Amino acid sequence: MKVLVTGVKGQLGYDVVRHLDLRGIENRGVDIADFDLTDEKAVLSYIREYAPTSIVHCAAYTAVDKAESDRDTCFAVNVMGTKNVALAAKAVQAEMMYISTDYVFDGFSKDTPWEADDPKNPQNVYGETKYGGELEVQKLLNDSYILRICWVFGKNGGNFVKTMLRLSETLDEISVVCDQHGAPTYTFDVASLICDMLGSRKYGVYQASNEGDITWYDFAKEIFAQAGRQTKVVPVTSEEYAKEHPTAAARPKNSRLSKQTLIDGGFARLPDYKDAVARYLKEI
Template sequence: MKVLVTGVKGQLGYDVVRHLDARGIENKGVDIEDFDLTDEAAVRGYIGDYKPTCIVHCAAYTAVDRAESERETAFAVNVTGTKNVALAAKDVGAEMMYISTDYVFDGFSKETPWEADDPKNPQNVYGKTKYEGELAVQKLLDDYYIVRICWVFGKNGNNFVKTMLRLAETHDEISVVNDQHGVPTYTYDVARLLCDIIESHKYGVYQAPNEGDTTWYDFAVEIFRQAGKGTKVNPVSTKEYAKMNPTAAARPKNSRLSRKTLIDAGFSRLPDYKDALARYLKEI
């Protein structure tokens, strides 16, 4: 196996390479300095030269709010860029793993976890681009994995945990929404699972959050509890929060992802998010 990992400077790509290295699997992590995803010739040329047997496509435009005003850029990276990687994978006969998101669902029309085959109805530009990326992979390739994750935190890059810890240094109290539900997901845990999946060659669509169910408010409380911070967290509704801090993109109230396809394929569930948070805080 010879694996190319895009977005190696991001949270997930960084951890995928860590796990591949630990398993002794030949790999190369690439980022924007290596080639521009939106340049088809550059993508196909680089991948054609490296000739991987599997591509784990972690690179993406992930600025959810900014995507509303930078629509063309978001589509260029997440849709055109993904098509270019899929075409390159087809050129060299490689499998492709595409990392997607709970934002492909509408986030409002059901209160139970989203099943992998539930109707897709993204409510913001970011979600639309990620869903179109899924469709591109499915159209162009037979040997693919699509893995949806949510509420991600990892060593590289910015995330909710780091934001909370930073706010705790300057605020005695903060307000966090308490009516958006999901599961915080540690990239180190997901990356291990991704490696298990590509080694299995069990193609399909998977959803891979950590275990548990919480709100952003309860997650913030847990972060401060484990980190030994005394910052007070005030619960507010999404509507109330929007009045204080307007956001350009709609946020889902239900980000829960069913793990059924993962379990049916024989893969192990990820650890509870509280356990993952404890390990993450030690890492950083």
């Protein structure tokens, strides 16, 4: 196996390369300095030269609020960039894994976990473009995995855990939304799953997160408890929070992801989120 990982400077790409290295699998991590995802010829040239057997496409435009006013760039990276990678994968006969998101669903119309084949109805530009990327991969490749994740946190980049810890250094009290449900995804854990999936030829749509059904409020409390911080966490509704901190993009009330296709494929579910937080805090 020979793996190309895009977005190596991001949280997930970093950990995918780390796991591939741990397993002794030949790989190369690339980022914007290596080639421009939106340049079809550059993508094809680079991937032809490296000739991977598997491509893990982690690179994406992820600035959810900025995307609302920067739609063209977000579309170029998340849809056309993904199409370019898929075309190159087809040219070298490589399998491809595309990392997607719970934002492809509407986030409001049900209060149980989203099944992999539930109707897609993204409510913001980021979600629209990530779903557009899914469609390009499915249209161009039979040998593909789509893996949706949510509430991502990892060593290499900004995330909710780091934000909470930073705020707790100067604030005695923090208001956190208590009516948005989901589960965190530790990149180290999901990167291991990705490595398990590569080469399995069990192609299809999968969803993963660490085990748990919590709110951002619950997540913040767990972070502080494990980190030994005394900061008080105040629960607020999404509407209350938006009045004080308005955002350009809509946020889902329900980010729960069903793991049924993961189970059906014979892949292990990720550890409990509390265990993931404990290991992450030691890592950082």
